[in-house]
Amino acid sequence: MPASPPEHSGRRRGGRRGGDADTRGDILRAARRQFANGYEATTVRAIARDAAVDPSLIVQFFGGKEGLFRAILDEAVRPHDGIESALAEGDGEVGARLAAYFFGIWEDPARREPFQAMLVSAAFNEAASDVLRDFVRAEVIARVGSVIEGGDVELRAELAGAHLIGAALVRYVYRIPPLCDIPLAEVVGPVGRAIQGYLTGTHVS
Amino acid sequence: MPASPPEHSGRRRGGRRGGDADTRGDILRAARRQFANGYEATTVRAIARDAAVDPSLIVQFFGGKEGLFRAILDEAVRPHDGIESALAEGDGEVGARLAAYFFGIWEDPARREPFQAMLVSAAFNEAASDVLRDFVRAEVIARVGSVIEGGDVELRAELAGAHLIGAALVRYVYRIPPLCDIPLAEVVGPVGRAIQGYLTGTHVS
DNA sequence: GGCAAAACTCATAGCGTGTTGAGTTCACCT
DNA sequence: AGGTGAACTCAACACGCTATGAGTTTTGCC
Numbered sequence: 355m356p357a358s359p360p361e362h363s364g365r366r367r368g369g370r371r372g373g374d375a376d377t378r379g380d381i382l383r384a385a386r387r388q389f390a391n392g393y394e395a396t397t398v399r400a401i402a403r404d405a406a407v408d409p410s411l412i413v414q415f416f417g418g419k420e421g422l423f424r425a426i427l428d429e430a431v432r433p434h435d436g437i438e439s440a441l442a443e444g445d446g447e448v449g450a451r452l453a454a455y456f457f458g459i460w461e462d463p464a465r466r467e468p469f470q471a472m473l474v475s476a477a478f479n480e481a482a483s484d485v486l487r488d489f490v491r492a493e494v495i496a497r498v499g500s501v502i503e504g505g506d507v508e509l510r511a512e513l514a515g516a517h518l519i520g521a522a523l524v525r526y527v528y529r530i531p532p533l534c535d536i537p538l539a540e541v542v543g544p545v546g547r548a549i550q551g552y553l554t555g556t557h558v559s
Numbered sequence: 560m561p562a563s564p565p566e567h568s569g570r571r572r573g574g575r576r577g578g579d580a581d582t583r584g585d586i587l588r589a590a591r592r593q594f595a596n597g598y599e600a601t602t603v604r605a606i607a608r609d610a611a612v613d614p615s616l617i618v619q620f621f622g623g624k625e626g627l628f629r630a631i632l633d634e635a636v637r638p639h640d641g642i643e644s645a646l647a648e649g650d651g652e653v654g655a656r657l658a659a660y661f662f663g664i665w666e667d668p669a670r671r672e673p674f675q676a677m678l679v680s681a682a683f684n685e686a687a688s689d690v691l692r693d694f695v696r697a698e699v700i701a702r703v704g705s706v707i708e709g710g711d712v713e714l715r716a717e718l719a720g721a722h723l724i725g726a727a728l729v730r731y732v733y734r735i736p737p738l739c740d741i742p743l744a745e746v747v748g749p750v751g752r753a754i755q756g757y758l759t760g761t762h763v764s
Numbered sequence: 765g766g767c768a769a770a771a772c773t774c775a776t777a778g779c780g781t782g783t784t785g786a787g788t789t790c791a792c793c794t
Numbered sequence: 795a796g797g798t799g800a801a802c803t804c805a806a807c808a809c810g811c812t813a814t815g816a817g818t819t820t821t822g823c824c
Contacts, residue, residue, distance in 0.1 A: 371789090371790075397780080397781070397782085398781080398782060398783085399780080399781075399782085409782080409783085410782095410783075410784075410785090412782095413782080413783060413784080418782070418783070419782065419783095
């Protein structure tokens with residue numbers, strides 16, 4: 355007869371998990387955390403350890419390290435409707451609303467991590483930089499560019515996005531004071547005003 | 560008798576190189592290129608291959624992968640006197656002069672690479688992020704902050720730096736159009752004006 | 765010329781990686 | 795109740811990594 359279910363034991367001997375285990379979700383959550391350090395720096399074994407799962411299960415679910423990575427990138431990139439409403443509504447300046455929406459993402463770890471994974475990995479990983487490029491074009495340049503007036507709308511929208519990215523990196527990833535220490539409102543104010551200059555400026559060159 | 564010097568052969572059998580070989584410099588140049596992809600993504604073997612050298616020589620010269628990496632970071636961080644003169648001289652706006660100096664670094668591969676290595680690796684490598692933090696504090700916040708007036712000088716100087724970093728990443732690392740395609744002057748103009756707002760604004764919050 | 769030290773390569777140790785295949789346990793459907 | 799397939803673990807393979815130590819060739823100095 356097989357060993358009776360070792361309910362008190364920390365180790366399982368293989369086989370399907372009982373109950374409502376959301377193992378796939380556990381893996382995704384762990385991967386999100388780990389991949390925030392970049393693709394190459396992350397190991398499948400570390401993700402598996404973090405999710406309390408065998409490494410080979412990751413292969414079975416996602417087809418391997420790269421498949422799991424792409425799943426995380428998809429999380430970061432799925433439609434950001436907040437941009438739409440930040441552009442549409444009318445209290446205060448557009449720049450401040452966009453900045454508030456963007457930094458709001460970074461304040462929540464679960465939403466920050468896939469984003470950070472994309473930014474960090476896009477520096478050298480081809481898949482990640484493709485995803486980032488498409489994201490900036492579709493979500494930032496196209497949407498923001500379509501609501502501002504004047505010439506060079508694409509360039510101005512992109513420069514605003516570049517500023518947001520730089521400020522987020524300094525505050526949340528590089529963690530350089532004083533920017534990383536002050537409350538969110540004190541960041542949104544000046545940054546919102548700066549990108550407002552890009553969005554309402556009539557010319558750039 | 561030992562094998563006669565195989566001058567025509569592609570392979571050497573060991574031993575010191577003849578002539579004025581700058582092997583140490585070759586290694587540093589190769590490392591600069593490779594480390595621009597991040598610390599973890601770079602292998603000692605790839606650097607050695609790039610420099611046409613045996614991996615163990617890198618260990619002998621620099622003590623290992625990390626020692627070589629620190630040498631590259633030191634390159635990026637050594638005093639940037641261009642900032643001083645950009646702040647001091649007086650034709651045009653300070654913002655534009657700072658932007659021109661900063662982007663000038665990124666236009667030259669040899670000066671960009673250690674910089675890029677620092678930025679990319681600082682996202683997860685403790686050593687690199689320490690170096691970056693010190694660099695921003697000493698070269699940007701302290702120097703720029705000391706010549707501008709009003710309140711919150713440190714924060715405003717840092718936000719200007721954050722914008723420069725973001726724009727450089729989008730243009731030179733992520734390579735997202737249209738910012739990555741237009742000539743330098745058309746970047747320096749608008750970005751210079753934007754950071755000028757930070758540097759001359761009297762208050763931020 | 766002779767000799768110590770520096771420069772350089774080779775072989776390999778020791779380890780961690782991503783992935784595979786087989787085996788075990790559970791949930792669902794009829 | 796029984797069977798099919800999904801979920802899950804275990805052991806191990808093949809590979810690439812950093813680093814070590816010994817051996818070979820050249821330089822610079824006396």
